[in-house]
Amino acid sequence: MDGGAKYAIESDGQAGDRLVLSGPYLVSSIGAIDQELLALAGPFEAIDLTEVSEIDTVGAWIAASLADEHEAELIGASERATRLIKAVCAASNDADLAAPRLPVWERVPEALGKKVFGARSGVIGVLSFLGAIMVAIWNLLWHPSRFRWLAFVRQLELVGVSALPIIGLMSFLIGIVIAQQGAVQLQQFGAETLTVNLVGRITLRELGVLMTAIMVAGRSGSAFAAQIGTMKLTEEVDAMRTIGISPVEALVIPRILASIVMMPLLGFYSAVVAIIGGAVVGDLLLGIPFWTFLLRIEDVVPTYDLWVGLIKAPVFGLIVALAGCYHGMQVRGNSEQVGLRTTLAVVSAIFAVIVLDAFFAVFFTEIGWG
Template sequence: MNDHSSEHVLTVASGDEGLRLSGEFTVWTLPYLPAEAASATRIELSGLTRLDTAAALFLAGRRDGGAQILGLSDSQTKLVETVAASIPQRENTGRGAEGFRALLESLGRTVIRALVFLREIAEYLGRFLAALGRAIRHPSDFRLTSFVHHCQETGLRAVPIVALMSFLIGVVLAFQGAAQLSQFGAEIYVIDLIAISILRELGILLTAIIVAGRTASALTASIGSMKMREEIDAMRTLGLDPDMVLILPRVLALIVTLPILGLIANLSGLIGGAVMSWIELGISPSMFRYRLLLDTSVEHVFVGLTKAPVFALIIGVIGCHAGMKVGKDAESLGAQTSTAVVNAIFAVIVIDALFSVFFAEVGL
């Protein structure tokens, strides 16, 4: 039986033992195969004069289906083997682990991701310290203008929200403390409650959380957008070190401004507590000030502000790390921004807990 196209000829002979093909077996003649070719158990191809990849794909499929492919030359056999090796393999869709094994697998993957993240954070921390050391040795390499700009962005612009938040926290502490302590006739101790809570923990912790949400996202977005536009690659082409230009000014600005924001938060929180104590308990501002100076040790201020540079360092490093991880699409930018905020806030809370344990152990 002869099947013709306009320029190509394929001859197909059917027999009891299968099919015999001769002529040109190509993408042009492949549609003219008889229906029994899809189920033939033996295909004789010694008469082929031409074989292309489309026909070779058909032969590879029939061979995998158990058919005998006979009569191919060495070059034609290599072509079929090459095409067969290029066929993508279907992924295993079998049922995965279940029950306790699935739980262990998920836990293991989470631990591995956490360890990889910690390694990357340690790498970026080292890059920041290396850039800081270089700036100390060569002050002319330090980007002072960029540093001042980021101090304004991360510090000065955050003052209103930090002050308002701390003022309201002081109001809440005074109100709730008064409601509880008045049951025992110990209203005067609400001053101690406000002072210790704000100066030691809440002032700097809530400030760090606000900065983590505000600044970590800004760092990721600014560096990530530069990564998307390939500006960082252009910096390296021009001989500029991204660690000196991007990471060092941003992280150093956070380290400088966060303790200042912590002081503002402490002062604002104490003012809020004093106002509510005056309104709710009738404690005058002069009495509030007297009790504050009498019973509150400077150690509480020291404990709170000691955490600020550490919080700032980890927030800055996490934000810069997430920015450098951004890919070429906007979806990656959004995902990394969200991840940076969550990781920064989580890290701040964990580090604060570690500080609390440490200061309790040393007696501060």
């Protein structure tokens, strides 16, 4: 390559081969031959830099590396080349690039301690987010005209109406499974007619609202995190603040209220569809007529079982919406954060829902609704 960095191997027959470098040895010109230079077999007695017209740090590193590899002497270097080569050699370090790995009995507690210590930022972030929501609710109470009714209605549709098919199918299949498996076990005691009690109580009290919350967390909670997270990346949230619109009022409050309103309805709908699935199994396998199965639900299921499910539902909806909106507002940096925060929103919402369900179970048992 004319005008670029070059090299030649010269031999005088006595002192051994000499590697002669010529031309500009700069980062912009040395790329064409650097691999060839580092692959030279040698050995060389000397590396001649007399014909090098220009040199920078990269060229000095190449020359120093060749001299070190072939144990050759650098000759003919200009004052600038000598200074750069000395600087490169002084900066070299033979130390290990990675620290020694600690044994597992030290590494695991250390990692756990870092996680626990780092959790404080998460706690502070959640408290700050809850504070922002309380401020937004207070402002909306004083200025009701600022509430975004169209966004609220849109979220009601997305969280509730659009979820009816998938929740209905899931609940119907769960009702079938509960009835079939329960009947198999109860037949051993000649009590297969108690399948009605099993399906009715477990769906109205527990599984209806719990499975609905899990489905809403996977469907709507993830959507909240992804939508708000994408708006954070595209700076739409910052733009809203710039023009005087509170992102919490515009984005978070409608989603939270929609989840709280729709969860009791979805939970009740899920329980009803699951009971219908159980009635189908009762009609086909147990000889219990379909309508008889449904009418017996009223006799065998206490009213407080229905209230237990309806009381838990809005709390679960609040948890799911908070998790989705919080993690969406925490997106920063790049698009990878959207996927990460979406996953965290779903996992944290499902975990919190199951933990709260356990607390509710103990609480309602203690007050006599067990």
